[in-house]
Amino acid sequence: MRQFLIFAVGFGGLACIAAAPPPVVPPIVSVTQMPNVVQNPAVLERDGTYSALINGASYWAFNDTALSQPNASGQSFFSNSLAWATSLDASAGIVLDKDQTDSSGLPAQFIPFSPIEVQFNANHAGTTCAVKPCGVSLAIWPGPLVPDPLSGKIFIPFGLIYRGGPVQGFQSAGTGIAVATLNPDGTLNVTRPVEGKGRDINLLWQKNVMGYSDEAFIHDGYYYAYGGHNVFVTTEDLLARVPVSKILDLSAWTYYAGNGVWSPDPAASVPVFDGSASGSSVFYDAYLKCWMLIYSGNFSNDIYYAVAHAPEGPWSKPALLAVGLPGYNNNADYAGRTHPEFSPDGGKTEYITYVQSTGPFGQDLPTLQVVFGKPGG
Secondary structure (H helix, E strand, C coil), X not given: CEECCCCCCCCCCCCCCCCCCCCXXXXXXXXXXXXXXXXXXXXXEXXXXXXEEECCEEEEEECCEEECCCCCCCCCEECCEEEEECCCCCCCCCECCEECECCCCCECCCCCCCHHHHHHHHHCCCCCCCCCCCCCEEEEEECCCEECCCCCCEEEEEEEEEECCCCCCCEEEEEEEEEEEECCCCCEEEECCCCCCCCCCCCCEECCCCCCCCEEEEECCEEEEEEEEEECCEEEEEEEEEEHHHCCCHHHCEEEEECCEEECCHHHCCXXXXXXXXXXXXXXXXXXXEEEEEEECCCCCEEEEEEECCCCCCCCCCEEEEECXXXXXXXXXXXXXXXXXXXXXXXXXXXXXXXXXXXXXXXXXXXXXXXXXXXXX
């Protein structure tokens, strides 16, 4: 392993001290390039990369997944997949040694489409489709995996996405929250409970409504979730929360309106930080005794970090953590994520991954080992 980039922050060793609102970004001792994440050899590319500790293993939710051969459903490209690492020792790199597979033994889609979505894809398939425009399809892109220790359920927010055909890039078709339980073999049993009352009853937030799936976690009995919207080259993130027991009741959600106020009106939301179009990692670092934000800059290979005393902030000014390896054909890296479950020392050492393009149909997941300085030292 080689030393990658080191950015020492010259604040006299100050870390997250409650006397400074917002806190000062903590110093970085080192950033070391680790081996790429090891995955199923049939995987050509996968992104998304949100992870969580579930039953002693690190589970990863991926978005678009490309395989070197079709699975049992005849698919070599589909919109989401799941893998997990049974070992939490990342000192020699992260190894995803298990996958949610179908009868072929290859990865398969783990969050199902609703009947309405299945019919939409069938109607719009091919060049001579039943419903115009042709070639448009729906994809399901999962966000973070959020285990609830009280109920044993795992909440998985996701975005429903239009793509292909005349669609320019990707467009949101709504946002939902899937619910999973752990099977004895380690796989997840994922369901799409009824959530809303609009076009698709399996979506909590319908098309053209702000959804919250960029990052999420449970804290003090509440399910917190961030949602981002693009503003030129930045992404403004808003924050919402709901009692865990009422997560699928949209009327129970409240939205952070600034100055310590949580409002039932989503229009009252104010941005809490500028994040990334590919989502952000937000987690509590016990070693630093503060909340940490890590994300990839839009249209760059830069990875940034910031800190706060509470999920709503105020957040510190972001600082540069590292610069990712260059991608194929100058494609920018994206989806910088932290995986706190691999930390061997309560957050002093964190493992961060990002998505690097390696070719027209290839992606790697480079890994960085980051060591933070001692708070107040």
